[in-house]
Amino acid sequence: MNFSIYDFTSFNQWIDKFLNDNLPAFWAVAVEMVIIGVAILLFYALVGLFLVYAERKVCAFMQNRVGPNRVGPYGFFQTIADFIKLMLKELIYIKNADQLLFNLAPFIVIIASFMAIAAIPFAKGLHAIDFDIGVLYVIAVSSLGVVGILLAGWSSNNKYSLIGAMRSGAQIVSYELSVGLSLITIIILAGTMQFSEIVEGQRDGWFIFKGHIPAFIAFIIFLISSTAETNRGPFDLAEAESELTAGFHTEYSGIKFAFFFLAEYMNMFIVASIAATVFLGGWMPFHVGSWAGFNHVMDFIPPFVWYIGKTFFVIWVMMWFKWTFPRLRIDQLLTLEWKYLLPINLVNILIMAFIVLMGWHF
Amino acid sequence: MKEVINLPVKNVEEEEYHINMGPQHPSTHGVLRLVVSLQGEIVKSLKPHCGYIHRGIEKMCEKDTYPQIIHLTDRMDYLSAHINNHAVCLLVEKALEVEVPERVKYIRTIIDELNRIASHQLWWCSFGMDMGGLTCYFYGLRDREKILDIFEESFGSRLLHSSYTPGGLMMDIHPDFQKNVKAFIKYFRKKIRDYDDLLTGNMIMQMRTKGVGLLSKEDAISYGVTGPSGRASGFSCDVRKHHPYGVYDKVDFREILGTKGDTFERYMMRMNEMHESMRIIEQLIDNIPAGDYSAKMKAVLKLPAGEYYQRVEASRGELGVYCISDGNKTPYRMKFRSPNFSNLSALDHISRGVKIADLVAIGGSLDYVIPDIDR
Amino acid sequence: MNSIFEYFADIFHTVKSLLTGMKVTGRYFFSPWEIVTQQYPENRKTLKMYDRFKGEVIMPHNDHNEHRCTGCGICETACPNGTIEIIQAKIDMPDGKKKRIIDRHIYHLGMCTFCGLCIKACPSDALAWGQEFEHAVFDRSKLNKTLNQPGSSIIKDIVE
Ligand code: SF4
Numbered sequence: 001m002n003f004s005i006y007d008f009t010s011f012n013q014w015i016d017k018f019l020n021d022n023l024p025a026f027w028a029v030a031v032e033m034v035i036i037g038v039a040i041l042l043f044y045a046l047v048g049l050f051l052v053y054a055e056r057k058v059c060a061f062m063q064n065r066v067g068p069n070r071v072g073p074y075g076f077f078q079t080i081a082d083f084i085k086l087m088l089k090e091l092i093y094i095k096n097a098d099q100l101l102f103n104l105a106p107f108i109v110i111i112a113s114f115m116a117i118a119a120i121p122f123a124k125g126l127h128a129i130d131f132d133i134g135v136l137y138v139i140a141v142s143s144l145g146v147v148g149i150l151l152a153g154w155s156s157n158n159k160y161s162l163i164g165a166m167r168s169g170a171q172i173v174s175y176e177l178s179v180g181l182s183l184i185t186i187i188i189l190a191g192t193m194q195f196s197e198i199v200e201g202q203r204d205g206w207f208i209f210k211g212h213i214p215a216f217i218a219f220i221i222f223l224i225s226s227t228a229e230t231n232r233g234p235f236d237l238a239e240a241e242s243e244l245t246a247g248f249h250t251e252y253s254g255i256k257f258a259f260f261f262l263a264e265y266m267n268m269f270i271v272a273s274i275a276a277t278v279f280l281g282g283w284m285p286f287h288v289g290s291w292a293g294f295n296h297v298m299d300f301i302p303p304f305v306w307y308i309g310k311t312f313f314v315i316w317v318m319m320w321f322k323w324t325f326p327r328l329r330i331d332q333l334l335t336l337e338w339k340y341l342l343p344i345n346l347v348n349i350l351i352m353a354f355i356v357l358m359g360w361h362f
Numbered sequence: 363m364k365e366v367i368n369l370p371v372k373n374v375e376e377e378e379y380h381i382n383m384g385p386q387h388p389s390t391h392g393v394l395r396l397v398v399s400l401q402g403e404i405v406k407s408l409k410p411h412c413g414y415i416h417r418g419i420e421k422m423c424e425k426d427t428y429p430q431i432i433h434l435t436d437r438m439d440y441l442s443a444h445i446n447n448h449a450v451c452l453l454v455e456k457a458l459e460v461e462v463p464e465r466v467k468y469i470r471t472i473i474d475e476l477n478r479i480a481s482h483q484l485w486w487c488s489f490g491m492d493m494g495g496l497t498c499y500f501y502g503l504r505d506r507e508k509i510l511d512i513f514e515e516s517f518g519s520r521l522l523h524s525s526y527t528p529g530g531l532m533m534d535i536h537p538d539f540q541k542n543v544k545a546f547i548k549y550f551r552k553k554i555r556d557y558d559d560l561l562t563g564n565m566i567m568q569m570r571t572k573g574v575g576l577l578s579k580e581d582a583i584s585y586g587v588t589g590p591s592g593r594a595s596g597f598s599c600d601v602r603k604h605h606p607y608g609v610y611d612k613v614d615f616r617e618i619l620g621t622k623g624d625t626f627e628r629y630m631m632r633m634n635e636m637h638e639s640m641r642i643i644e645q646l647i648d649n650i651p652a653g654d655y656s657a658k659m660k661a662v663l664k665l666p667a668g669e670y671y672q673r674v675e676a677s678r679g680e681l682g683v684y685c686i687s688d689g690n691k692t693p694y695r696m697k698f699r700s701p702n703f704s705n706l707s708a709l710d711h712i713s714r715g716v717k718i719a720d721l722v723a724i725g726g727s728l729d730y731v732i733p734d735i736d737r
Numbered sequence: 738m739n740s741i742f743e744y745f746a747d748i749f750h751t752v753k754s755l756l757t758g759m760k761v762t763g764r765y766f767f768s769p770w771e772i773v774t775q776q777y778p779e780n781r782k783t784l785k786m787y788d789r790f791k792g793e794v795i796m797p798h799n800d801h802n803e804h805r806c807t808g809c810g811i812c813e814t815a816c817p818n819g820t821i822e823i824i825q826a827k828i829d830m831p832d833g834k835k836k837r838i839i840d841r842h843i844y845h846l847g848m849c850t851f852c853g854l855c856i857k858a859c860p861s862d863a864l865a866w867g868q869e870f871e872h873a874v875f876d877r878s879k880l881n882k883t884l885n886q887p888g889s890s891i892i893k894d895i896v897e
């Protein structure tokens with residue numbers, strides 16, 4: 001087995017072979033699933049905790065503060081401490097809540113974000129499953145989360161929650177469209193929906209550069225609408241703490257609240273990964289045309305680092321949005337989508353299709 | 363014959379429901395309870411319930427001597443503590459016909475204006491927060507800290523100063539006062555550009571506030587909405603201009619008037635007032651005359667029997683103090699006409715038909731301080 | 738045609754205003770030296786309050802454990818909140834007369850509103866502002882302080 005951090009394919013095959021040699025086929029698959037599940041779970045928890053920490057630090061620096069700095073060096077273990085606190089906290093029993101749905105909602109939200117992770121390629125050969133309709137799958141799965149939010153708002157038996165959930169419903173249903181359409185723009189360019197092939201197609205240049213202006217516009221639209229889809233500021237109308245206290249999760253406490261909280265950050269991570277994968281070349285290193293030396297140096301950085309770097313850049317931009325802008329109103333939110341993003345998006349697709357048809361892209 | 367069954371037809375559109383905004387709610391800036399009738403997201407009407415933080419300040423005044431009353435007025439509109447103190451001091455001085463030294467007048471005016479800036483800074487941060495821009499909060503507080511430092515250096519406290527007394531000041535200003543105030547003005551002139559970049563010019567903010575929460579001039583007058591909120595509607599009500607006290611008659615400043623009376627105008631009023639206040643301070647800061655920091659006052663102040671009224675321009679509007687004295691060392695009755703109480707009364711009128719998000723923005727633009735409403 | 742122009746002008750203005758805002762936060766993000774936070778418990782050693790800072794009312798004593806309070810009780814009446822309680826004692830003077838002196842000058846910090854009237858009213862300047870501000874305690878009774886130190890006496894040259 002030759003294991004390298006540049007290519008995980010052989011590593012995966014080696015595990016696969018090892019298991020199949022030693023176990024019956026059914027059990028081999030089962031063990032593989034468990035391994036993947038545990039790996040993703042760990043990854044999920046780590047990334048979630050880190051993102052919460054990162055958000056706090058980023059917003060602190062933008063606000064002229066230092067942010068968490070008490071627990072551990074630079075407050076690094078703050079989120080872990082918070083997580084422990086949330087786990088130990090009492091789950092407040094809401095008397096008139098619909099208990100089944102109330103308890104189910106956080107799980108739906110978190111499962112939705114969990115499922116989406118499976119299709120994302122972290123590095124060459126490092127993805128749980130490589131659908132040939134990967135993009136479609138991720139879009140479909142990530143919009144499941146809204147069901148959880150709606151349930152949470154409905155079952156809490158709280159008017160604030162209900163308003164939050166309704167807003168969230170309207171918001172996600174409309175912004176789903178823009179997310180999908182902006183991805184379609186790139187799919188036209190890439191000619192495939194499979195993530196691995198999309199990444200492979202960016203070997204000689206990221207799509208955001210390859211696709212001229214339409215790709216760039218699509219990227220901006222994707223950024224805006226995915227921020228909206230993850231219910232983050234300035235589109236955090238579902239939570240809108242100055243209006244609805246905490247929106248749909250007003251009544252949640254302890255670990256159930258933590259689930260919503262984590263899911264929000266994971267959703268952000270997922271959309272940022274998609275943006276990184278589809279527009280910024282995923283784990284592909286940054287290559288410039290014919291600069292062989294430069295390209296070689298870039299190749300030296302492991303793909304996983306590239307992927308994480310790009311993802312966190314997109315996340316940072318999203319945090320930048322959140323900590324700069326005031327919140328929109330619900331009607332403005334919908335105006336933005338239906339009057340601005342959607343028409344621009346449609347025209348953008350046409351232009352992109354035209355460019356691809358004429359072969360004007362690189 | 364067929365029987366006609368009249369099913370009760372409920373028009374879902376017309377159904378209203380109520381939510382309680384407050385007493386604990388992130389947007390009410392204190393313990394104010396608004397019972398809001400909503401239809402979907404549209405506010406149909408609302409009813410403020412006050413009194414959660416009623417401390418009976420007016421009644422407490424009746425047992426206190428005049429110098430003792432000062433420290434209670436701090437606690438009404440705690441963000442313009444100095445200006446509240448000023449009102450009572452002026453009232454007592456007027457009743458006793460004491461001439462306060464020029465120096466005191468100058469210092470009081472400067473401090474009042476600094477207080478106004480500090481108050482507007484805090485309003486700006488909380489308005490930003492109401493709109494969902496949390497970063498505003500920290501920028502505003504950061505700059506307000508500079509003013510509080512100046513206060514602390516001279517008067518020893520940051521929020522509730524009790525630094526005026528009938529006849530003058532508790533203590534003279536610190537020797538560094540003038541230097542620090544000038545440094546602050548220089549600093550804040552630079553930083554206020556951040557405010558404009560971050561919030562004033564922001565399209566989202568403008569879309570959310572322009573044309574929302576309209577208050578006409580007539581309504582402003584009939585509800586008694588004063589201060590920046592009233593002036594946004596074109597109601598010229600600046601006490602500093604119309605009934606000058608301190609040395610406001612000697613300085614050159616504009617009374618900023620709006621025309622539309624929407625949330626954005628109310629916002630702009632305060633932003634511009636900060637600039638005006640800085641201008642006033644700049645005119646005065648180098649010209650503070652030398653002299654005593656307090657007039658000679660008797661040990662026990664007894665107001666001649668009669669009724670007195672004094673108004674000042676607090677940072678949120680006109681603060682009036684009405685006092686009936688029966689010749690004793692304590693007033694027979696004290697009444698404060700607090701600006702926030704009147705401003706709040708217009709909230710229902712302004713916010714009918716807007717969305718909840720707008721209600722929060724309107725509330726932010728009226729800038730009510732709850733302890734001043736309840737007293 | 739005009740409305741189409743407006744449509745794009747709208748987008749342009751919006752984007753421009755948003756970018757202006759982002760410039761502000763972005764600039765602060767990349768200039769960490771502008772951070773204003775003070776690390777409070779760490780900077781306790783270097784933290785210096787302003788001279789006039791109103792931390793609490795104290796009664797300064799000199800090296801011989803002497804204060805200036807005559808026990809006249811004026812501060813007690815000047816205080817709007819009943820924060821100060823003066824307990825007087827009578828001592829026999831050498832010439833046979835009885836004299837009132839201060840026994841205990843009790844100050845309820847929890848009730849003080851820091852108005853400064855007591856300090857202003859005191860005819861013998863016995864009171865002053867202290868710089869201490871870490872007043873948090875677990876028991877309210879700890880906030881009731883006796884300002885004159887045990888065994889202290891009045892400075893000789895004070896005349897009533
Ligand atoms: S500062 Fe004011 S409240 Fe405190 S003890 Fe002195 S007079 Fe009383």
Ligand code: SF4
Pocket residue numbers: 805806807808809810811812813823839858859860861862863864
């Ligand atoms: S502190 Fe001053 S006012 Fe109070 S009892 Fe002593 S001497 Fe009198």
